[in-house]
Amino acid sequence: MTDEISLEALDFSALILPGDRVVWGQGGAEPQALTARLMAQREAIGTFRAFVGMSLSEAASPAHGAQVQFQSYTGAGRNRALAREQRLGILPCHYTQLAQALAPVDVLLLQVAEGPEGFSFSIAAEYLVPLVKSARLVIAEVNDQAPWTYGEGIDPSDIDLLVRSSLSPLEVPSGAIGDVERAIAGHIGGLVEDGSTLQLGLGSLPEAILDGLRWHRDLGIHSGAIGDKVAELMECGVITNRRKSIDSGVTVAGVMFGGERIYRYAHCNPLIQIRSTTYTHAPDVLASIDRFVSINSAIEVDLTGQINAEVAGAAYVGAVGGAMDFIRGAHASRGGLPIIALQATALKGTQSRVVGQLNGPVSTPRADAGLIVTEYGVADLRGCDLRERARRMIDIAHPDFKEALALEARL
DSSP states (O other): OOEEOOGGGOOGGGTOOTTOEEEEOOGGGSOHHHHHHHHHTHHHHOSEEEEOSSBOSTTSOGGGTTTEEEEESBOOBTHHHHHHTTOEEEOOOOGGGHHHHHOSOSEEEEEEEEETTEEEOTTBOBTHHHHHTTOSEEEEEEETTSOOOEEOBOOGGGOSEEEEEOOOOOOOOOOOOOHHHHHHHHHHHTTOOTTOEEEEOSSHHHHHHHHHTTTOOSBEEEEEEEOHHHHHHHHTTSBOOTTOSSSTTOEEEEEEOSOHHHHHHHTTOTTEEEOBHHHHTOHHHHHTSTTEEEEEEOSEEETTSOEEOSEETTEEOSBOTTHHHHHHHHHHSTTOEEEEEOOSEETTTTEESEESSOSSOOSBOGGGOOEEEETTEEEEOTTOOHHHHHHHHHHTSOHHHHHHHHHHHTO
16 A cells, blocks of 8 residues: 655655665656655665666766765766766666666656556656566655656556655757758658658757658657657657557657657647557567668767767767667568668767777677668668678768778778
């Protein structure tokens, strides 16, 4: 039976033991009242572990590192400060394996919304859903400003403690869209057919790609994450999900990484479902979606198609994440397209992101490579031997680096 208490009465030092692992939702799904109180009481608890996903709040601060051992799957968001201070432990696993890697959880903190059909996971379900049953203790923050969403709800009997709050959910700021992003979006727009179902990553480039598809018809969404641009294109009738081979008429995602626009649009809207990673990333589900187009980004790609999506220089800024889950799903889909999109250069044009050898880990092996897109064109690596791959990758590199790349490839 759920016990409802006030936030002021919540004593984490009596609930969390030294060494415990505490997990909460990422991005806008973070239960801010709970995490703020947790950090305020950290010294009374003793050293414990906290898995934070992509954090947007001050809870994941290097200043808390003496008592809190932070973990994540990504170095994005406020996690970059943790990584710089060597206060961030990275779990380098595919998204389909993340809940398994975290379980069993000692304490799970949730932000939920209360609506006409009970509690919903609101902004994120993804890896939180499978962790509910494994948690020793589940504490839910019922935020009356969090959107109530369709998808997978939570049984009130699974909640041990409940507190109430009224806080604006955290937002992921939109990045600036420039000429390079628009050029990449133009190339991808020429690849995507009307009626395709899309999966996209995060940042200004995916936003630009979606914006460049606004003249397409009957697009669908089945993605790990969605943002404000999805709400915009649903409102103007570009994304209808009408021609999806499964979940017809419905946008499916695991988490909303956006702001007030997507939160408002998703609230009590049956056209959007927030689902668990066990569904959004499932290989059999993805393979059953016709014309499934997976669009993810990378830090660098080598001449054979190996992809580094994790480390830039010495900094851990990305993630293994769900890219390979979706890439393989697109390979298996009838008419699917596995796309990696990236700018051709970094550091104001001084460094090529098409490289002879990766400067970081292999996040996606070359055996899974599909189409690589930069502002200079499309390299379709499917069915190509290594020599032909090198030629095609050099074709989409920045002109200033083509000669050196050709020498390195011995072409």
